[in-house]
Structures are given as C-alpha cells and as structure tokens.
Amino acid sequence: MKKNIDRREFLKKTGEGAAIAGAVAMAGACAPKKTVETVVSAAANDGKDPLETGKMELRTNPGNGDKVSLLGYGCMRFTMKKDENGKNIVDQENVNNLIDYALAHGVNYFDTAPVYLQGQSERAVGIALARHPRNTYFIATKMSNFQSNDRKVAMQLYNDAFKNLQTDYIDYYLLHSLGRGGAEAFKARFEDNGVIDFLLGEREKGKIRQLGLSFHGDKQSFDEMMALHDKYHWDFVQIQMNYFDWKHADGVRNVNAEYLYQELDKRGIPIVIMEPLQGGRLAKPAENVVNRLKERDPQASLASWAFRFVGSYPRVMCVLSGMVYMEHLQDNLRTFMDFKPLSEDEKYFLDTDISDIMANYPTVDCNDCKYCMPCPYGIDIPGIFMHYNNSVNQGNFPRSKEQEDYQKLRRAYLVSYDRAIPTLRQASHCVGCKQCIPKCPQSIQIPRQLRRIDDYVEKLKQNTLSSE
Amino acid sequence: MLKKIRVILATLCFVAITLLFLDFSGTLHHWLGWLAKIQFLPAVLALNLVVIIALLLLTILFGRVYCSVICPLGVFQDGVANLSKKGKKGKYSYSKEIKWLRYGVWVVFVIALSAGLNALVALLAPYSAWGRIVQNLLSPVWQWGNNVLAAIAEKHESYAFYTKDVWLKSLPTFIVALVTLVAVVVLAWKNGRTYCNTICPVGTTLSFFSRFAAFRPVIDASKCKSCHLCEKKCKAACIDIDGGKKIDYSRCVDCFNCIDNCKFGALKYRFAWGSKADQPAVPETASADKGRRAFLVGSAIALGGAAIPARAQTETEDEPVKIEGEGGFADIIPKKAPKRTVAITPFGSESVEQFYKHCTACQLCVSVCPNDVLRPSKDIMHLMQPEMSFERGYCRPECVKCSEVCPAGAILKITPEEKTQWKVGTATIQPWLCLVDNGEVEECGNCARHCPAGAIQLVKKVREDGKTVRVPSVEEEKCIGCGACENLCPARPISAIIVNGYQIHHKA
Numbered sequence: 001m002k003k004n005i006d007r008r009e010f011l012k013k014t015g016e017g018a019a020i021a022g023a024v025a026m027a028g029a030c031a032p033k034k035t036v037e038t039v040v041s042a043a044a045n046d047g048k049d050p051l052e053t054g055k056m057e058l059r060t061n062p063g064n065g066d067k068v069s070l071l072g073y074g075c076m077r078f079t080m081k082k083d084e085n086g087k088n089i090v091d092q093e094n095v096n097n098l099i100d101y102a103l104a105h106g107v108n109y110f111d112t113a114p115v116y117l118q119g120q121s122e123r124a125v126g127i128a129l130a131r132h133p134r135n136t137y138f139i140a141t142k143m144s145n146f147q148s149n150d151r152k153v154a155m156q157l158y159n160d161a162f163k164n165l166q167t168d169y170i171d172y173y174l175l176h177s178l179g180r181g182g183a184e185a186f187k188a189r190f191e192d193n194g195v196i197d198f199l200l201g202e203r204e205k206g207k208i209r210q211l212g213l214s215f216h217g218d219k220q221s222f223d224e225m226m227a228l229h230d231k232y233h234w235d236f237v238q239i240q241m242n243y244f245d246w247k248h249a250d251g252v253r254n255v256n257a258e259y260l261y262q263e264l265d266k267r268g269i270p271i272v273i274m275e276p277l278q279g280g281r282l283a284k285p286a287e288n289v290v291n292r293l294k295e296r297d298p299q300a301s302l303a304s305w306a307f308r309f310v311g312s313y314p315r316v317m318c319v320l321s322g323m324v325y326m327e328h329l330q331d332n333l334r335t336f337m338d339f340k341p342l343s344e345d346e347k348y349f350l351d352t353d354i355s356d357i358m359a360n361y362p363t364v365d366c367n368d369c370k371y372c373m374p375c376p377y378g379i380d381i382p383g384i385f386m387h388y389n390n391s392v393n394q395g396n397f398p399r400s401k402e403q404e405d406y407q408k409l410r411r412a413y414l415v416s417y418d419r420a421i422p423t424l425r426q427a428s429h430c431v432g433c434k435q436c437i438p439k440c441p442q443s444i445q446i447p448r449q450l451r452r453i454d455d456y457v458e459k460l461k462q463n464t465l466s467s468e
Numbered sequence: 469m470l471k472k473i474r475v476i477l478a479t480l481c482f483v484a485i486t487l488l489f490l491d492f493s494g495t496l497h498h499w500l501g502w503l504a505k506i507q508f509l510p511a512v513l514a515l516n517l518v519v520i521i522a523l524l525l526l527t528i529l530f531g532r533v534y535c536s537v538i539c540p541l542g543v544f545q546d547g548v549a550n551l552s553k554k555g556k557k558g559k560y561s562y563s564k565e566i567k568w569l570r571y572g573v574w575v576v577f578v579i580a581l582s583a584g585l586n587a588l589v590a591l592l593a594p595y596s597a598w599g600r601i602v603q604n605l606l607s608p609v610w611q612w613g614n615n616v617l618a619a620i621a622e623k624h625e626s627y628a629f630y631t632k633d634v635w636l637k638s639l640p641t642f643i644v645a646l647v648t649l650v651a652v653v654v655l656a657w658k659n660g661r662t663y664c665n666t667i668c669p670v671g672t673t674l675s676f677f678s679r680f681a682a683f684r685p686v687i688d689a690s691k692c693k694s695c696h697l698c699e700k701k702c703k704a705a706c707i708d709i710d711g712g713k714k715i716d717y718s719r720c721v722d723c724f725n726c727i728d729n730c731k732f733g734a735l736k737y738r739f740a741w742g743s744k745a746d747q748p749a750v751p752e753t754a755s756a757d758k759g760r761r762a763f764l765v766g767s768a769i770a771l772g773g774a775a776i777p778a779r780a781q782t783e784t785e786d787e788p789v790k791i792e793g794e795g796g797f798a799d800i801i802p803k804k805a806p807k808r809t810v811a812i813t814p815f816g817s818e819s820v821e822q823f824y825k826h827c828t829a830c831q832l833c834v835s836v837c838p839n840d841v842l843r844p845s846k847d848i849m850h851l852m853q854p855e856m857s858f859e860r861g862y863c864r865p866e867c868v869k870c871s872e873v874c875p876a877g878a879i880l881k882i883t884p885e886e887k888t889q890w891k892v893g894t895a896t897i898q899p900w901l902c903l904v905d906n907g908e909v910e911e912c913g914n915c916a917r918h919c920p921a922g923a924i925q926l927v928k929k930v931r932e933d934g935k936t937v938r939v940p941s942v943e944e945e946k947c948i949g950c951g952a953c954e955n956l957c958p959a960r961p962i963s964a965i966i967v968n969g970y971q972i973h974h975k976a
Binding site: 373374375376377378380408411412415416418419423424425428429430431432433434451458461462463 | 622627630631797798799800860861864865866903909910911912913914917918956958
C-alpha cells in the first residue's frame with residue numbers, strides 16, 4: 001500500500017490538494033444556503049440581478065496588461081460519471097455548460113493542473129475551451145512534478161499540457177506547490193535537472209506568457225522563494241489567503257496571508273488567491289460567528305464576505321473558486337459582478353473581530369476532501385472530524401460537567417457520534433500508523449487530532465469532563 | 469371481587485417485570501428492580517432471607533398467590549389459557565396429581581441446586597424461563613421498534629432514541645427460550661396450569677406450604693349442588709367434586725375463578741387454619757385426559773431434553789458485524805472471541821464459582837449491558853448463564869449496570885469507584901499477533917492508550933527486522949480485566965491482547 005504511489009496520492013503527499021479541497025468543500029458547503037440569500041440581496045438592492053445586468057470585475061496584470069476576471073475558475077473538481085467499464089470519467093457535457101456560462105458572464109481565467117480530477121482536468125477543460133476563440137480566455141496550468149525530479153517527467157507533463165489543452169501557448173504557468181523543503185527542494189525539482197532554464201526559455205519564446213508559482217509552507221521557505229524572484233522574476237504568485245489566515249495562520253503549515261501579501265505587494269507581483277474560504281470553513285462558521293455576520297448585514301451571504309475580503313486587496317488579480325454545479329457558479333458570479341470592496345472597518349471586523357472568535361473554537365481544519373481515505377484500519381477520518389466540527393460550530397458542544405444543560409449536550413454528542421460513525425470506525429480504533437498524514441493537503445496531524453477527539457469522547461462517557 | 473383484584477395485581481406485576489427485561493437503558497430498574505428481587509429462586513440464590521420468609525409466610529397465610537400474581541411465567545400461562553377455547557368456556561376437569569413427575573422434577577432440581585448445576589436449575593425455574601423468553605424472543609422486536617423510533621428521531625434531530633444493535637447473543641439459549649415458550653404455551657393452551665403443578669419446582673416448593681394455608685377456598689358441602697362449574701373453571705385442575713368435593717391445596721394457585729363463578733355461594737375464601745388439609749381422593753379410574761396430559765408433559769420434557777444435544781451441533785461463531793459503508797472505507801474483519809482459560813464473570817461477582825452458583829440465568833444483566841459485553845455462555849456446564857467477552861465492546865469503567873440489576877446476588881452491587889479496585893481477570897499479550905511486533909506498523913499502543921487502569925506499558929523491543937519498536941507489556945498487578953485493550957486492539961479477528969478470567973476475583 002505504501003509503495004504504490006499513484007498520481008492522486010503524490011498530490012496528496014505534497015499538499016497541493018489544499019487548493020482543490022478547499023475550493024470544492026467551499027462550494028459544497030455553502031451553495032444551497034447562499035443561493036437563497038443572494039437572491040434576496042439581489043432583489044433588495046435595486047430589484048436587478050447582477051447576473052442579468054452586472055459587469056465582471058476585471059483586474060489588470062501590470063506585467064502584460066491582461067485584463068483578468070477577479071473570479072477565476074478552479075477546475076479541480078467537476079461532476080464525474082461512470083463509463084462502460086465502470087471507471088470514473090468527467091461529465092464533459094456539464095463541464096462545457098459551466099465553462100460556457102462562466103465565459104458568457106465574464107470569467108476568463110481557468111486554472112487547471114495535470115494532476116486534478118485524477119488526471120482528467122486539463123483535457124476536459126481543453127475540450128470545453130477549444131469551442132471558444134482562444135483570445136477570450138486565459139489558461140493557467142502547472143508543473144506538477146512532485147513524483148520525481150527526473151527531467152523526463154517534467155517534459156512529459158509540460159508537453160502533455162499543450163496537447164490536452166489544445167493550444168500552442170499557455171497564459172499562466174505555475175511551478176506547482178512550492179514551499180515545503182524551501183530552496184533546497186526547489187533546487188532538486190527545478191535547478192539541478194535544468195527544468196527551470198527550459199521554462200525560462202519557453203517564456204522567452206512566448207510559449208509561456210507568464211511564469212509563476214503556487215506556494216504552501218512556512219515563512220522561511222516563502223522568503224527563499226522571494227529571494228529567487230531576483231533570479232527568475234516571478235510574473236505572478238498563487239497563495240492561500242482568506243480573512244482568517246490574514247492574521248491567524250498557525251505559522252507552521254502556513255504563514256499569515258498579511259505577510260505574504262505585503263511581501264508580494266512590495267515587489268509588485270500580481271497575486272492569485274486559492275482557499276478564499278479556507279476549505280469551506282468560512283462559508284459554514286460557528287453559530288455565533290454566523291450571528292455576528294448576519295447582524296452586520298442580514299442579506300450578505302457568508303461566503304460573499306470571504307470573497308469580498310480577498311477581492312478588496314488591489315494586488316489580488318484573481319480569486320480561484322472551484323465550482324462544481326451551476327448554482328455555485330451563479331452564486332459566485334453575483335459577488336464578483338458589480339464587485340463591492342470592503343471598507344477598512346469591515347476588513348477589520350473580519351480579520352480581527354470574527355477571526356478572533358473563530359480561533360477560539362477547537363475545530364479541526366478538515367474540509368472533508370477524503371484524500372486520507374480509506375484508512376487501512378477502517379476509521380472514518382473525515383466523518384469524525386466533520387461530526388466534531390459541526391457540533392462545535394453549532395454550539396451543542398459540551399464543555400464541562402458544571403455547564404448548564406451538560407447532560408443534554410452530552411447525550412446529544414454521544415448519540416449523534418454513534419449515528420454519524422459506526423462504533424468500529426470511531427476515533428478509538430486509530431492505531432496511529434500515520435499513513436494518513438502525508439495524504440492530508442491541510443497537513444492535519446490526523447492521529448493526534450483523532451486522539452484528542454477520542455479523549456474528549458472518553459471524558460464525556462466517563463462523566464469526567466471539566467473546564468480546564 | 470377477589471378475582472378482579474388478583475387480575476389487576478397480576479397484570480401490573482407481569483407488565484412491570486417484562487418491561488424490566490425490555491428496557492435496555494436500565495432506567496426502569498430504579499423503580500421496578502425490586503420485582504425481580506422478590507422472585508423466589510433469585511431470592512433463594514441470593515440467600516435473601518427476608519424475601520424467602522416473606523414469600524413462605526405469604527404462602528402459609530394465603531396459599532400460592534405467588535404463582536398467580538408475582539410469577540411472570542404463571543401469569544403468562546393464565547393469559548394463554550384465557551385465550552384458549554377451554555379456558556374461555558370453562559371446560560377443565562379434575563385430574564390426578566402426577567406425583568412421580570412432580571416430585572421427580574423437584575428432587576432433580578434440589579440436587580442440581582445443591583450440586584451447583586445451575587444450567588439445569590435455570591432450565592426449570594419459572595422466572596429464569598420468562599426472562600430468557602423475553603430477552604431472546606421479545607426484546608429483538610422491542611429493539612427493532614426502538615430503532616424505528618431512533619430513525620425517526622434522527623430525522624428530527626432529536627436524541628430521545630438511539631439505535632441499539634440487535635444481535636443473536638447465543639444460539640443455544642435462543643433455542644432453549646423458543647422451546648420453553650412453545651412447551652409452556654402448548655401446555656397452558658391445552659390444560660391451564662399443567663406446568664406449574666407438574667414441572668415447576670418453585671410451585672412444588674410452595675405447595676409444601678400452601679396445603680396448610682390459613683386462608684383458602686373452601687367448599688361448603690351443604691350448599692354445593694355438585695354442578696361442577698368450579699371444577700370446570702379450575703385451570704389448576706385441583707377441584708374434585710365427584711371425589712368428595714375436595715380441593716388439592718398443593719396445586720391451587722388461588723386464582724379465585726371458582727369462587728367468582730359459584731352460583732350458590734358454596735365456595736368461600738376463608739380462614740381455615742387447623743382444619744385438616746383436604747387430601748384429594750385418588751379416583752380409581754384415571755381421568756379421561758390423563759393419557760393426553762401425560763403425553764404432553766412427556767413431550768415437553770423430551771423437547772427440553774432434545775434441545776440440549778441440539779445445542780452442541782448448532783453452536784456457531786458470532787454473527788459477522790454488519791457495517792454500512794461506501795467505497796471509501798476499508799473492510800473491517802469482525803472480531804472472534806478467543807479461547808479463554810477461565811471465563812470472565814462480571815465485576816461484583818467476586819468469583820467464577822460464586823457467580824455461577826447464584827446465577828439463575830434470567831438474562832436481566834444481559835438485557836441491560838450497554839456495551840454488548842455480557843452474553844449467555846455456551847459452555848454446557850454454565851449454559852445460559854452469562855459471561856463476558858469483548859468482540860463488540862468492553863466493560864466500561866463508568867458502568868455498573870449489571871451489578872445494579874442482578875436479583876440473585878450473583879453480581880453484588882458495586883459502585884464505579886469500587887469497580888476500579890476489582891480484578892476479574894488479566895490481559896495477556898500474544899506477540900505474534902501484535903501489529904507492531906509482527907512488523908505491520910511502526911507504532912500503535914492503542915491498548916496502552918485506552919487502559920483505564922494504566923496497566924499497559926509500551927516497552928522497547930528490537931524487532932526481527934532490526935528496528936527498535938515499542939510493544940505493549942501488561943503490569944498484571946494493575947490490570948483489572950475490563951477488556952478495553954482486547955476490544956480496541958487492531959489485530960483481527962483475534963486480538964493480540966486477550967483477557968483471561970480469574971477464578972477468584974481480587975482487589976487490585
């Protein structure tokens with residue numbers, strides 16, 4: 001099991017999946033609710049739906065003057081169906097419909113990668129886009145050579161991109177998921193094998209219009225990537241940014257987005273944003289956070305706050321969102337058409353007032369991407385985290401024996417835990433083999449978190465839960 | 469009037485005691501638990517002198533009202549008889565006491581009881597039989613009903629009901645319960661209280677006292693017109709009008725059907741202390757249905773007997789755990805019970821011997837065990853008496869439910885604090901099965917992490933592949949035998965750490 005590393009797994013290992021997972025979970029988590037809310041807000045504004053009359057917010061890339069739509073299409077997950085052999089294949093018709101609709105409403109930035117959708121994303125996006133004039137959209141894809149530092153692998157990935165995407169140039173080409181391992185890892189992946197020199201040459205030739213990177217990692221490795229800017233000149237950089245991570249990143253797996261943004265801004269590098277909803281958490285926050293947000297603006301959807309936050313920073317060129325269903329796309333379009341930036345006061349409300357509250361919730365940063373599954377010992381890892389997070393966020397979370405309603409909350413937690421997760425798949429059965437850790441794009445210390453939840457459940461069962 | 473009082477009290481007792489076996493949450497026990505404790509055999513086994521003396525006094529004073537009101541199996545038979553044609557129309561008739569069977573069974577019972585052959589005792593005793601019937605046959609239905617409610621509750625985000633696993637805890641016990649039920653129903657349907665007056669050892673015991681009862685139904689021969697109505701209504705078949713207007717008080721269960729039905733006021737329930745107990749005259753000619761009855765009784769016994777060899781053949785492994793999952797889940801191999809050198813008996817039972825000596829196999833503890841640890845033993849010597857095993861759960865530190873419900877003193881009442889001090893067994897490691905030891909994983913320690921007694925240490929070991937790993941070792945002095953390690957061990961189907969019982973439990 002450990003030896004057969006397929007593409008999907010190596011994606012998980014490197015952690016790049018964060019972007020995919022994040023965007024997808026966001027879409028899945030918030031969409032239905034948001035639809036209702038945004039319809040209301042559209043009607044309340046001036047009776048006009050931005051989808052009918054609005055204009056997509058465009059940002060100019062200072063490097064080459066590209067007018068890029070602020071909403072970018074993350075192509076990490078589309079609906080799949082079974083082919084005759086029972087294998088999962090992309091539902092191409094759905095992809096075509098979504099991309100046609102997005103283009104018609106001003107979305108012109110499409111972000112894919114050779115590893116997305118079990119390797120089917122580039123091709124599916126290529127088929128959909130080739131039905132439109134090449135100068136009406138920008139293609140972004142990536143050098144996902146995590147599997148091997150062999151130059152051959154890199155060349156294969158690069159050349160396949162052109163075939164799959166049916167194009168002879170790529171607008172935005174990213175070195176996929178840099179950061180872990182810092183300059184040393186970069187050297188092995190791109191310098192020693194000459195791949196970076198090759199790519200720089202392709203940029204010269206115009207086959208790559210803009211060369212950049214996507215980043216996951218700590219402060220030191222980010223500084224090292226910035227130091228490389230002087231040598232290679234990054235045309236753009238893709239980072240994880242959202243109002244929570246602006247000031248509250250943990251500093252180990254990720255850096256405060258405020259720092260990342262300021263460093264890139266200082267250098268005048270255009271920024272593409274991934275994880276604007278922090279893996280969906282910002283579209284489905286804790287109950288009292290919801291109350292605070294709704295008090296501030298009863299008609300704004302929860303996700304729209306998060307999108308507007310990142311969109312309000314001028315150096316941000318494009319905000320990626322993975323949109324699987326038409327409703328997701330329409331909901332997001334309503335935020336990004338006739339885009340309204342936040343005031344300084346509103347930004348502070350999100351990145352400080354709201355985020356401080358959220359930081360106090362002991363939730364696990366899982367976004368249910370299921371990359372860790374199947375656990376060889378049968379544990380339902382995402383199920384356990386989702387159940388825990390939901391009960392924390394919904395406020396029915398017993399904190400201490402002395403608490404009012406403790407018995408009621410205790411029963412609710414234990415009964416719902418058994419309902420959500422069969423006993424044999426609960427956290428108590430985790431052996432701590434750690435096979436899941438490298439698969440988690442969020443770098444969650446899964447066994448440790450499972451143990452924390454198991455200890456908590458044990459305290460509930462033994463009635464020994466007390467406020468520390 | 470007397471009959472009405474009897475019917476009301478009997479119904480209340482019957483419903484309450486049946487609910488006691490059905491209520492898997494164990495909450496009813498708080499209010500109704502005493503009903504199990506006043507049952508005759510549990511009281512005898514618990515050496516509960518107060519209850520025994522009270523029951524004997526009750527019988528000496530009022531006759532076998534115990535059989536008509538307190539005993540759930542007796543009341544159940546009345547219910548069955550009432551539904552039958554014979555019961556409805558009153559077509560019973562006097563029959564002779566089948567002495568050889570009645571006293572034969574009683575002697576066997578007493579011998580078994582003193583010899584500690586509790587499996588046999590439990591097979592014959594009425595309260596145990598009813599407990600078994602409810603636990604094995606009725607409670608699955610009850611729990612399925614509960615699970616339907618739980619599903620509805622789940623839809624409405626209510627936590628009032630939770631799903632309970634329904635599983636066959638022991639096939640032999642299930643078969644015994646089924647055969648008992650069929651035999652009792654057939655006997656009751658055909659001839660009312662046949663079981664109580666020819667087989668039931670408790671009934672026979674009480675009969676030794678009831679024949680001298682102070683209050684009893686008495687026939688006033690001067691008023692009696694020999695209409696036979698009382699005899700026809702007597703489901704105990706103990707009124708002999710033709711043989712001298714006599715009543716066999718050893719068999720009369722004081723149902724008062726005769727009294728309420730006598731049109732001439734010839735029958736009275738009155739004080740008759742000292743008057744010589746009416747001995748039933750032995751009719752020269754055997755009653756018409758004697759042969760049939762003997763056949764029925766005989767076949768019932770044969771059925772009961774046949775069930776025993778059947779058990780050995782039908783013994784099977786526990787049902788595999790059914791797990792609903794989507795594509796994203798690894799299959800989980802169900803656990804199998806390991807061979808244990810000594811059976812594990814519950815905390816509070818103090819020793820295996822004392823447990824099996826007192827246990828009536830009524831299944832009350834099995835009914836309330838929330839962790840699916842207790843189940844009837846398949847060991848022929850302790851058949852139907854519970855034992856512990858950890859395939860589905862373990863004996864959780866905060867739970868002492870079985871000790872609270874046991875009416876027979878087999879499991880003495882303990883508190884969760886006391887529970888941590890008792891050792892019912894000890895864990896043993898089978899290193900060849902341990903995933904760390906055999907190289908499947910680099911670290912685990914799930915047993916050590918979950919040991920409530922802190923008895924498992926992870927110690928360094930150089931594995932065959934040269935790697936230094938940490939494997940569990942048991943500190944026997946601290947281990948209490950709760951089975952957390954065995955249940956949570958990832959090795960399947962047999963755990964790498966298993967618990968063996970202690971013959972004599974002792975303090976940790």
